[in-house]
Amino acid sequence: MDPIVSPGSASTIKKDSLTFFKSFFNNTEDDVVDSQAAPLPFLSPIANSVISSCSKLLHKPTEELQHCFDTEHPNIIKGSLGYARSLLEFCSYQALNTMTRRPDYLADKNFRRLTFDMMLAWEGPSAENEETASRSNQEVEDEEGWSLFYSTSTNMAAQVDDNKTVGLEAFARIAPACTVIADVITVHNLFDVLTLSSEHKLHFIIYDKYLRSLEKVIKSAANVNSSSSASNLQLSEGEIVLDIDGTVPTQPIFQHIGISGWPGRLTLTNNAMYFESMGVGIYDKAVKFELAADMKQVIKPDLTGPLGARLYDKAVMYKSTSITEPVYFEFTEFKGSSRRDYWLDIILEILNAHKFIRMYNLKKIQKSEALARAALGILRYRAVKEAFQNFPSNYKSLLCFNLTESLPGGYTILQTLSSRLSLLDDSSSQRDSVKSPRGNRQLRHPISYLTLCRHGIVLENEVSINEEEMQQVGDVCVGEINPLEMAVKQSKQDTGRAEAARATVDQVKVEGIDTNIAIMQELLFPLIESFNRLQRLASWEEPSKSTAFLVLVSFVILGGWMKYMLPSVFLFVAIMMGCNRFANYGKPLEAFNITAPPYRNAVEQLLALQEAIIELEALIQAGNVVLLKVRALLFAALPQATDRTAISLVIMAVVFAFVPVKYLILLAFYEAYTREMPLRKDSSDQWARRMREWWYSIPAAPVQLIKSDDKKIK
Incomplete structure (x- = not known):
């Protein structure tokens, strides 16, 4: 495997990355790509432009790429829209697999434009879509004047109009191929958030802003994990820092236990939370709150305030079997509770990820891959939150394990994900997996974990893979829908039905x-x-x-x-x-009249509610009286009544033992049904009166109320 590039030499990396992306468009004598290669006639101009760019990147002519595609996918009918779209996916996925091996590729504007054009080409891949997929003559240039799709030696170059937008399906097919950009489980929700203000059409300016924010977040995470602040926490092997808050003196995080509170900073890793109290110029030793082990953790939003007062809805409550009483983390904020909500989400994501790991008994690299998927989701969440200040509060979760907890088909998604992770094997099996069938080959690499390694967030790589032979890109397959995508689509349909039912409610x-x-x-x-x-x-x-x-x-x-x-x-x-x-087939359900x-006005409704509560209290009191009288009979508070009750119970036991059940049912029915019969009415009334008098004569067992000794920590 290529050595992991540690953060620190940002300028050198950026320069090398830019040189790399430019080099595959330059025509040199050693280049195996024919610069005068004719475009494929059945493809649209933008699709030809994207495939041409991919061929230059892969150093393969477009004819060779098409031949490889036909060899690996012989069942796709030529000339159809599916063939053009699958060929585009094949070339795009191979190009993304090569580009994402380079460090700092998110920082390159040309990479961002190329991936966006892949989505545009996916929506209009065939020549029939030429009008809708045509591109303007405006060039997309970087600071040095170089254009990604401009070449003086070919007439295939076409330019993309800035007003072109991408739909959901194209985004869902291309974006998850680059694991750091999107997850197949949450890609639909990510698209909804990015297109919230553009009528569900993705503009390049929004997509570019998201990727630039994601690149900054990833660099920040890599710097934190390589700095001394992470080592001060005494992290375990494989533990990485995902986010830190409370470092700004004006916005600390307060830890409340009982009526006491301390300011400090909170750190979240892929295994636990760490709180460091703020001392005089330094932080005290970090207190660890476990998320990985099964300690019956309860994490939820709660109220807190000074001296234990429950005033502000800005806290996260943590409770587990390892601590004696709950701990509250208050995220101070002038208005709203977005800061608290963000931390609540990412903490629950790590907790749910470990629940998933324990549920399916994942080991070693399988566990690392599951945690890496959760970590990448948190980094994307941070990027969206920092890039778009008007982040909606009622969004659907961008975190995969949180999302599966709330979806109707979430269990099916987790089961499918565990099946895919179970295919991960040791390094030797992974080397041999290149020779395995195509469907299995794309499942045998811990791509999320490798993504963290490539970006310098994970500094020690536990996996040994020949990256030159690895052909996996995310959770997508060329020309088909893999089981995980199918489970997500089915869950989305179930969610639609559930939301429609909830709307009727x-x-x-x-x-x-x-x-x-x-x-x-x-x-x-x-x-x-x-x-x-x-x-x-x-x-x-x-x-x-x-x-x-x-x-x-x-x-x-x-x-x-x-x-x-x-x-x-x-x-x-x-x-x-x-x-x-x-x-009533096909007919709408008629309204219930x-x-x-x-x-009644508000005062009358309150009075009615008060009367109902009084009646309910009377019923509860009557029930308590019955239970206390039964207790008095059991403990012989009135010996005569106890004797009669005991003799009656013995007779009933004999009757139930020797008389068939159907005769007992018939007898009980006769007794209840014929009480109002003219022949029995007088005797029934007398018997009922005697029973009431006997019941009233039984005393209730005494009750003594003891005030609880409420001790609070001072």
């Missing part, structure tokens, strides 16, 4: 206790009406109907048909749903 939510009760009564009307009719039968107001119902239920119980009642109900509901399914109750 928001629409039917109404305000007011009376209105909600009225809606519930209408929805439960069939059950309420059935219960009322059963109650009328049990009242024996119409003896003939009550007698008929009594005989019918007795026949069902004695015939042993009770076990079929519940299945019959399920079957009846299923048949009714099936009939409605075919009868509900008569609104009389209007």
